[in-house]
Each structure stands twice: as structure tokens, then as C-alpha cells.
Amino acid sequence: MGLILEGIYKAFYLLFTLDPEVMGVTLLSLQISGTATLISLMMGISVGTAVALTEFPGRKFVVSLINTGMGLPPVVVGLFVTIFLWRNGPLGFLEILYTPAAMILAQAVIATPIVMGITLAAIQSLPRNLRLQILALGATRIQMVRILVKEAKLPLLAGVMAGFGGVISEVGASIMVGGNIKGYSRVLTTATVMETSRGNFDIAIALGIILLILAYFINLVLTHIQQRERPR
């Protein structure tokens, strides 16, 4: 118990003294996971909406794949991304293994199916007649899609939170493709793992608390946006 209190004390000490290393690690976590989430939003919402609104053979199979993808184990993603990015691997010419770019790539792969699956469910759950009504009022197909996405805003923002929450707290892939390099690819989760194995439990707890605070504030902002638009 004393250790946990020590960790909490340390977390606030590191935060209030603006410890440069901890600030750097926190900022990097935010940048990498933020960028990965952004990429996953572009891919996830567009493909998710398209699959939700179209009929094609094998559609059920595609949906089942997307839903399975929502539970992609980060270490498995990390392993495959590492193998692809090896110097002698198929994407080795990019030379991005053990860089923040590789971490963004891996995290985007993890978050995309989550956003895609939630988008798919959100758009499908809109009343079918809504589509017909919009089209009947003379909207083009693109206008219809835009209105539908707007209508599904509440669950879509839940998708953003789920995607971001998934990647900022993820450690397996980040440590494999990023390498936990000091001042370069070390993020909150990988630093926590390292400090634990170094026996610096107080710092590990402190980093964990900072991660929680960070996640809380991001979700607070998103919830704020989400609840503002709540149908009354």
C-alpha cells in the first residue's frame, strides 16, 4: 500500500515539476496514438459506412472479418508489422522499423477495425426509412451519406474513444516495432514496462497514473462533444 501512495506522490511530483523526460514521453504517446487514431478514423469511417450501405456477395463474411478485427491482439499486429518492416522484409526499404512512424502504423492497424466495426454498427442501426426519406427529398447519394454519418455521430464518437483508448494503452506492438528507445520511441506504456523490470515500481505507478489522467482528459473532451449533441 505504501508503494502505491509513493507512486501517486511521485506522479504528481513529476507532473508539477514538469519533468522533461516524463513530459517528452507523455507528448510522444499523445502524438503517436493521436495520429494513429486519426488515420484509423479516415479508413474506418469510410470503409465502415460503405460496407454498411451496400449489398454485395460475401458481405456477411466481410462484416465478420471486421468484427474479428476489433479484437486483434496488439502483439500479433506488432509481430507482423516488425517482420514486414525488417531491413530484409517486404517493406524494409521504408527504413522505419524502431521509429515513431512504425508505431503509428502498428497502432493504426489496431485501431482501424475498431472504428470500422463501430461505424458499421452505428450506420446500420439508423432506421432504414431515413435513407429513403433523405433520397426522396432529392438529396444526392453523397449528401445522403453525409447526413447519415452526422446522424450516427453519438456512436461514432464512442468509436473514436474506443479506438484511441485501445492504442494509447497498448504496449505489445509499441515495444516490438518502436523498440522503447529513450527520447525517441519511448511512450508511457513501454516506459512503464521498463521501469517495472528495473524495479522502479514507484516510477512505474506514476507513469501509469499519468496515462490514466491523460486518457481521462481526452475522453472528457470527446464526451463533452458527444453529449452536447445529444438528442433531447
Next chain:
Amino acid sequence: MSAKNFRKMFFLGMLAILAATLMAANSVQAQQKNIILATTTSTQDSGLLDVLIPMFEKKTGFFVKTIAVGSGQAMAMGQKGEADVLLVHSPAAEKKFVAEGYGINRRLIMHNDFIVVGPSEDPAKIKGIKSTVDSFKKIAASGALFLSRADKSGTHSKEMGIWKATGINPEGQKWYQQTGLGMGQTLNVTSEKKGYTLADRGTYLALKKNLSLDILAEGDAILLNIYHVIEVNPAKFPKVNVAGGKAFADFMVSKEVQDVIKTFGVEKYGSPLFFPDAGKKEEELGK
């Protein structure tokens, strides 16, 4: 602020983050001076590399990507040409690595020693036994729990060597559990389960304050823990950063670094964690 403005600012903020990250990633890559150092966890967990790497980067301008894994995995990376230079402690495997042409210029850097740790009650009664092989035999005979790294690390390879010398095959025995984890985590597991394990002294000293484990066997010649630096053979892998790997290896044997190693850890633990050995022969150690 209206909801619309708020949303606009939010997305602009996200875009700014994206741009900043991409620029940061590109600027470092533009240098083309990256070295991948594959090493064992003990050099990182003890904090030694946190001192040496900035010194090296400042001196040479190279950027070192330290990938801390077990010695076995470090050499596996070398065998694929995915690392430029290795800092490892698994002599038998290293010799094979060099003999097979994957590495060149294997040079002695430093040593410390392995210790056998266990609960202070010492159920297998190994305290005071000089020969580690005999201690292992007693642990096996008593059926007391033994935790193995089982991750092909230098420590694991040393442990397997000792079991081989006892003539006992611990694999599959009820008292023998494999964690598959790094040294620090294995020590924590061992402490919680009141078992025995083989550990490198540096990691044990660094974690000691949180462990209820005592040193029960030490000082035997078989327990020597020797670190070498190996450059990955550029003849085999054209993409290897030859100059960078050589610069790092030369740096590690330089007098400057050897002096740092000599005193590293004295302030924090009261005794050095490693003993510098550059230029010595492996056979001379521990005498």
C-alpha cells in the same frame, strides 16, 4: 465557443499533431546515421547504457537505437542482419555465431557474475556449498521450486550449462517452472513463489529492495558472466551499418568507457555492477 467552432479547433489540433509527428520522424531519418544495437536486458535495466549511449552519440554523431532483448534474441537479430552491433553475454552461443560467419571482431568488454538466489529459509539447504553444480543437484533432490528464464537469454544459457553439468534434465519436472520473462520479472516471480533462480548480480542488486530473496551461492568460477561486443558481418548483410557498428564496438573498448564501467553503480549500490576487461583474454577472468 459554439459546438461547430469547437469541433473545427479539435480537428485542426489533431492535424497539427499529425504534422508534427511526421516531421519529427523524418528529421531523424534524414541523418542516415542510425545504428541498431541489439543487447541483453541487463545492460539496459542496470542503467549502464543510459550513461554510455549519450556519451557515444555526442562523440560520434551516430544515433543509437538500443533494442534490449535477451542475448539469444539479440543474436537472432544479428543472424538476420537486423542489427549492426551486439552487446551480449552468452559466450558459447557467441562463438557459434561468429564461427558461422554472422559476426566479426568479437571483443571482451566486461564481466560480473551470476548468483543463485532463493528464500532466506533456504529449504534445499544450499547455503555454504561452494560448487554451484552441487547446489543445483540439491535443489533438484529436495524438490524445491526453481524458476527458469527459459528465454534463450545469456542467463538461461548459463543455467542450462549448469544443469547439463549436473546430469539432471529439469525440463518437465514438477519443481521446475519456466517464466519466459526477463531477469527483473523472473526475480519478482521467484520472490513471490519463494523459489530459487539464477540471476546476474547487477539486476539482483538493482531490484533487491523489493525482493525477499537472499544470495545463497556465489563465487564459483562457473558463475562468471562475461559480456562481449560483436559487429554484425557486413559481408553477409550489405545493409548493415559497418562504420556505425565498428565505431560503437571501438567506443566500448576505449579507455574512457572502461573507466566509466569501473565506477558505475558504486554510488548507488556500494559496489560496481561490472568489471571492465577490454584487452584481456577470456581465460584470465575470475582468477
